[in-house]
Structure formats: structure tokens, C-alpha cells
Amino acid sequence: MDRLLRRGERTDRVGVFVDGPNVLRSEFDVDLDDLREATLEHGTPTVMRLYVDEHATPGLIQAAEAHGFETIVTSGDVDVKLAVDSTAIAVSGDVDTLTIVSRDMDFKPVLERAAREGLETVAVAPVEHGRSDALQNAAHTGVTID
Numbered sequence: 001m002d003r004l005l006r007r008g009e010r011t012d013r014v015g016v017f018v019d020g021p022n023v024l025r026s027e028f029d030v031d032l033d034d035l036r037e038a039t040l041e042h043g044t045p046t047v048m049r050l051y052v053d054e055h056a057t058p059g060l061i062q063a064a065e066a067h068g069f070e071t072i073v074t075s076g077d078v079d080v081k082l083a084v085d086s087t088a089i090a091v092s093g094d095v096d097t098l099t100i101v102s103r104d105m106d107f108k109p110v111l112e113r114a115a116r117e118g119l120e121t122v123a124v125a126p127v128e129h130g131r132s133d134a135l136q137n138a139a140h141t142g143v144t145i146d
Helices: 032-040 058-066 078-092 105-116 133-138
Strands: 013-019 044-053 070-074 097-101 120-125 141-144
Touching (some): 013 032, 032 097, 032 120, 044 058, 058 070, 070 078, 078 097, 078 105, 097 105, 105 133, 133 141
Parallel strands (some): 013 044, 013 097, 044 070, 097 120, 120 141
């Protein structure tokens, strides 16, 4: 299937899963617009989820929703919920590209499973320092937001 439009825009359906506590830290100064922009070159985001823990501020949740992210608040481990949800999307056939935004190599098996399902995979890191090379290497494409 050709996923390019006449004007050069991609039609891939992209699932974006953001590890909030790992990425949205003051020392990284990551903007939600930067996260969104980093995914647009890979297609059209059809699923955009930001995972946060119960300590997330109402302002962060409101900002995420204003930027088009569905916010998932969990009282348990954010990584587990994100991994389960992103793997479910990967095997559902609802997306063509799976994007994980994290510095955590815990999501390497998710990207590997998505690739086995025939999806393109993207790993986005907020900064060069502290980024997981294993996660970046497991993906078809690695992106670092500067």
C-alpha cells in the first residue's frame, strides 16, 4: 500500500505513547508541541496518549488535552499501563506506525513486537543525555528532541 499522498503528506496512522514521568521533567524542558511535531513526519496521529501518575498537576493534564493528547492517569506503574496499551494497539491493526516517547529501555519489547506485526516503529527521546540507546536501536527510526 502506498502511504504517500499527492502532496507528499503521509497517510500512515500513527499511535503515540508518551511516558510522562520519564519525559516531561523540568530538566529536559520538553514542550508538548515538540512531541507532537516529532511524530507528524511519520504520519497522522490517530492515537495520542500521555501517561502520568497520580501526582500529575491539573495544569499538565489540561495542557496535554489542549494539545490533542488523551491523558491516562494511573495510580500504579505508568510503564506497565503504557506497555500494555501500546502493545494492544500494535496488534489491533489500528495503526501503521507505533511511536514510544521515553528514555526507558523497558519499552524495547513493545517496539520489537510492533515490528513483528509489520508496523514501523519510532523511539523518541527528549534529550541526548540519558537516552536509551537500546530503545533507539530497537526502533526503525530514532528521534531526539533538542
